[in-house]
Amino acid sequence: MLGLSIIGWIVIGGLAGWIGSKIMKTDESMGIIANIVVGVVGGLIGGGILSLLNRDVEGGGWIFSFLTCLLGACILLFLVKKVMGRSRA
Numbered sequence: 109m110l111g112l113s114i115i116g117w118i119v120i121g122g123l124a125g126w127i128g129s130k131i132m133k134t135d136e137s138m139g140i141i142a143n144i145v146v147g148v149v150g151g152l153i154g155g156g157i158l159s160l161l162n163r164d165v166e167g168g169g170w171i172f173s174f175l176t177c178l179l180g181a182c183i184l185l186f187l188v189k190k191v192m193g194r195s196r197a
Contacts, residue, residue, distance in 0.1 A: 134188075
C-alpha cells in the first residue's frame with residue numbers, strides 16, 4: 109500500500125471510500141473529499157489490521173490495495189456510525 113503514488117492513493121481511496129459509503133449506507137451525507145479521506149484512512153486501518161495478521165500488504169498490487177482500503181473504509185464508517193448514533197441519544 110505504501111508503494112502507491114499520491115495519485116494512486118487518491119484514486120483507490122476515493123473509489124474505496126465511495127463504495128464503502130454505499131455498502132454502509134452513508135453516501136447521502138458524504139462528498140467526494142470525504143470519500144477520498146475515508147478511503148485513504150481506511151487503507152491505513154485495513155493495512156494495519158492485515159499487517160497484524162502477517163499479510164504482505166505492500167506487495168499485493170492494485171486490486172489487493174483497493175480491497176484493503178474498502179475493508180478499512182467499511183470498518184471506519186461502521187465505527188463512525190456507532191459513535192454518532194450514541195451522541196444523538
